[in-house]
Amino acid sequence: MKRVLYGTAVLLILLGVQFKLMEVRAQSTAPLAMKATAIQVLMIQSDEIKLPAEFQVSLYENLIEQLKKQGGFQHVYRDGDHAADSETDLVVLHSTVRGFKKGSEMARNVTTVAGKTSIDIHCQFNDKTGKNILEKDLNGKVRFFGGNLRATLDFAKKAAKMAHDNFVARPTT
Amino acid sequence: MVLRSIRMATIALLGIVGITALPAAAQKPATGTKVTEFMGLEGVKPRAGGTITLDSGNLQFTSSKGKASVPLKSIEDVVTGNDSQRVFRGTFGTLTMLAPYGGGRFLSLFRSKVDTLTIQYRDADGSLHGAIFTMGEGKADALKKEMLAQGAHTTIPQEEDTSGAKPDAAREKKP
Numbered sequence: 048m049k050r051v052l053y054g055t056a057v058l059l060i061l062l063g064v065q066f067k068l069m070e071v072r073a074q075s076t077a078p079l080a081m082k083a084t085a086i087q088v089l090m091i092q093s094d095e096i097k098l099p100a101e102f103q104v105s106l107y108e109n110l111i112e113q114l115k116k117q118g119g120f121q122h123v124y125r126d127g128d129h130a131a132d133s134e135t136d137l138v139v140l141h142s143t144v145r146g147f148k149k150g151s152e153m154a155r156n157v158t159t160v161a162g163k164t165s166i167d168i169h170c171q172f173n174d175k176t177g178k179n180i181l182e183k184d185l186n187g188k189v190r191f192f193g194g195n196l197r198a199t200l201d202f203a204k205k206a207a208k209m210a211h212d213n214f215v216a217r218p219t220t
Numbered sequence: 221m222v223l224r225s226i227r228m229a230t231i232a233l234l235g236i237v238g239i240t241a242l243p244a245a246a247q248k249p250a251t252g253t254k255v256t257e258f259m260g261l262e263g264v265k266p267r268a269g270g271t272i273t274l275d276s277g278n279l280q281f282t283s284s285k286g287k288a289s290v291p292l293k294s295i296e297d298v299v300t301g302n303d304s305q306r307v308f309r310g311t312f313g314t315l316t317m318l319a320p321y322g323g324g325r326f327l328s329l330f331r332s333k334v335d336t337l338t339i340q341y342r343d344a345d346g347s348l349h350g351a352i353f354t355m356g357e358g359k360a361d362a363l364k365k366e367m368l369a370q371g372a373h374t375t376i377p378q379e380e381d382t383s384g385a386k387p388d389a390a391r392e393k394k395p
Contacts, residue, residue: 090340090348100299100338101258104350108260125347152306156317156328192317194305196258196352 081180082216083138086114087124087131091168093144102166105196106142106187109203117207119215138180138214141171142206145184152194163188164195170206172214181213253355253363255337257281260351261288262343272353274366279339290341290351295372297340300360304331335360339372 091098091106107126114123124131131137146167154162171182187202189195252271259266263286270283279290307330308316317324337353337360355363368374 099301100297101301101303101336101352104260104338104340104352105258107348108350125349127342128345128347130345153304153328153331156306157325195303 081138081174081214082136083214084120084136085122085124085131085134085138086120086210086214087128087137087139088114088126089139089141090126091142091144093147096144096147098144098147098166099149101196102147102199103144105199106166106168106202109200110140110142110206113200113203113207114210117211119211134175137175138210139173139175139177140206140210141173143169143171145169149195150189155189155191159191163190164198166198166202168202168206170209172210183209185209252280252282253359255281255353255355255359257283258336258352258354260349261286261290262349264288272363274363274370277371279367279372290339292367292371294343295339295341295367296348297338298364298367298372298374299338299376300364301336301338302333302357302360303336303354304333305354306330307332333357337363 088107088110091103091110093103111123111125114120122130122134124134124137144166146165148163148165150164151162156162165186165188167184167186169182169184172180174180185202185205187198187200187205189197189201252273255270255272257264257266257268257270261281264270264281264283265285268283268285270281270285273280273282274292277292279292279295281288281290306313306328308327316327319327334354335357337355338350339353340348340350342348364374
């Protein structure tokens with residue numbers, strides 16, 4: 048009787064592992080949304096949330112810098128750049144602020160646990176015609192060290208990685 | 221006779237004073253505002269300390285880490301705000317975090333108030349750029365006023381611009 052129970056338990060565990068592996072494999076082999084050679088970053092919108100101007104600009108500038116740093120795109124265009132019009136494989140990134148909590152650097156330094164700064168941003172990638180290709184909510188935060196604007200860098204790194212993973216054509220081996 | 225010579229002397233004196241005063245008024249030395257460029261200016265490394273001068277319709281930033289010039293008419297938005305920063309910052313500030321018995325935490329209580337000035341401008345290609353400056357308390361409003369007088373634009377009128385956050389009404393005006 049015991050053997051049957053043990054056997055069933057082992058079988059269930061193995062089945063669970065198998066399902067998890069299948070899930071991971073499916074995620075890793077998910078087709079690319081689109082391959083793009085250039086990306087255009089539009090200015091961060093914050094119609095619903097009151098976002099200080101320095102955060103808005105910092106998000107925008109950090110995003111451009113991180114996309115350039117991450118590599119993969121031949122061109123990273125700014126909002127309003129006319130040169131982007133001639134690109135054929137262009138992805139346009141729209142970012143909208145959905146949540147913002149300005150923490151306190153002093154509170155972080157003194158208490159370690161309080162004073163977190165956090166920004167929630169909805170990222171939407173469109174193709175040149177305006178068709179939505181990919182959208183995701185990302186978050187930028189600073190918990191321990193650094194000023195409040197460091198949260199914008201955290202978001203920019205995540206967004207740049209997402210753009211790189213989904214739109215940059217990987218070299219075939 | 222005496223009256224005549226006094227009159228002549230007065231005229232000569234006024235003439236000398238007038239001649240020497242004219243160039244001084246015309247030159248009007250451009251005294252810059254000491255700022256720290258937090259980020260955004262093309263060709264200047266972030267966190268560069270330098271001076272902003274408003275000269276012949278341009279915003280000039282000069283520092284040891286680079287120079288940049290932005291035409292004031294290309295500035296679409298100027299917003300001021302305020303923040304605070306640690307008195308002990310940089311490498312020394314990081315090292316103070318290692319101080320024993322919570323010394324680093326205690327030192328982080330010492331903070332100085334700063335003003336922030338955020339600008340958004342377009343270059344010749346139409347690309348949108350943003351730059352953030354920090355400066356001593358009370359300097360940002362005066363600088364903004366001067367920038368607006370010389371052709372820069374803003375979405376927030378001077379008297380409303382205290383929090384640094386953009387009101388929705390002002391934002392809607394943007395194209």
